[in-house]
Amino acid sequence: MRKREDFTEWYPEVIEKANLSDKRYPIKGMNIWTPYGWKTMKLIDGFIRREFDATDHDEVYFPLLIPETEFKKEADHIKGFEEWVYWVTHAGTTELDVRLLLRPTSETAMYPVFALWVRSHADLPLKVYQIVNVFRYETKQTRAFMRVREIHFFESHTCHDSFEDAERQIQQNVEIIERLSKEYCLPYILCKRPEWDKFAGAAYTIGIDSLMPTGRTLQLGSIHQYKTNFSEAYNITYEDENGQHKPVHQTTFGMAERLLGAVIAVHGDDKGVMFPPQIAPIQVVIVPILAKGSKTAVKNECQEVYHELKEAGLRAHLDDRDLRPGNKFYDWEAKGVPLRIEIGNQDIQAKAVTVVRRDTGTKDMIQRNHMMSKIKDLVNQIQTEMMDLGEKEMRENTHLVTSLDETKPGILMMGWCGEGSCGHEIEDQTGMSVLGEPVGHEEYSGKCIICGNDTKTPICVAKTY
């Protein structure tokens, strides 16, 4: 399995070897979450929940089906989505008068109800989120976790009494992404998408992109400023202190299992996937080394170590399968477990355990009496080192260019006058996509790479998935 040479084969192969997903379900783009894959996704979701609960969002669950009549209320939104929608046209043998669609996202499910929930300025801000499946009829090539038709989706929706308050929400979302990226060890860039690539119905869109080993970027999620585009269509209004009725300002924030796909792509190697400790379903695996004469002692010691790790709050697993140790080593490396503890007669004699790191492969004997503190240190160390490595790789593949002759794989940063025609020209000449203006970029002064006019706006450009 050679990640660098042949990513398109490597990626599905490591997913299969790690048993994260079963793609044999007979519908394109609808894969099965296996127990191991789902455990990881639940850990990823857990951090999202924690962040949104801590920032005063409430979790909700809206129905999967949306009536056609509600879906059609915001013109731009329908135009953007109609080609992607699955329809329910029949109930039993009866053809439905009002067709129902499987949510491709939940604006049109939530907003008619928001109109009922929001009455006065005291009801604002309204901040909710849900973690649900959404359906989009992808016609392109599907790929586990990266492009699927049934999407494991996170979405937050907020309503505010002013544009400024909605902007503050977007700022908070930016801070949340920064914290989440540390848990997932995923470097990213935020770019304000150009007009022609914003979300259907949005005033503006911020894309969250991560760089894959192929030099293409993968969009992990997005933040949208809706202003009053939807609230006017759905009549979500509030009464202010002066008795005036006004439409609310809205934002959304969405991410999906692409987070998992990106972790696999960024951190996996030729041995298989590699999980950052925070989202590893198993953080430490214990492999007994059994030999004639010491079997019972080794088994007992393994049990003891296992319980100690569990009590210390680590996700530990004791591999007592009847297989050769070498076989187990390969297995757990393919599954991406960050730490492996080997316990054999030699370790017992030395009052120690052998610890091997998945990321570096380094093998150390550590004394039994300070095993726990050492293991905890290693877990933290692996987490930060994986993040650093990811960031370094993204930095090294981000290039500032002043001419389109200098294009190379990765993320290119260049000057842009802001004109749509010049933006499209960049895309035509390079075969890449304009990701947009990096959010919070340093002061920039240069020339538009197409027309040569002075500009203070840099943009990021990359091949995308």
Next chain:
RNA sequence: GGGCCCGUGGGGUAGCUUGGUAUCCUUCCAGCUUGGGGUGCUGGUAACUCGAGUUCAAAUCUCGACGGGCCCA
């Protein structure tokens, strides 16, 4: 949006041109053996995507559907 290729046990494959008995590796199950980086042996389970057509006979030829993948825009 346009073009091209592919579909054989759980995974990977041979066979297809020239129609007739489906190959090998791996996984899985049972037993023995082994045990600090993929033990070895014996036995077993298990497949031609679906539908229509041509034919005495279809994995093989034709058409369609479904599924998988590639290239260009």
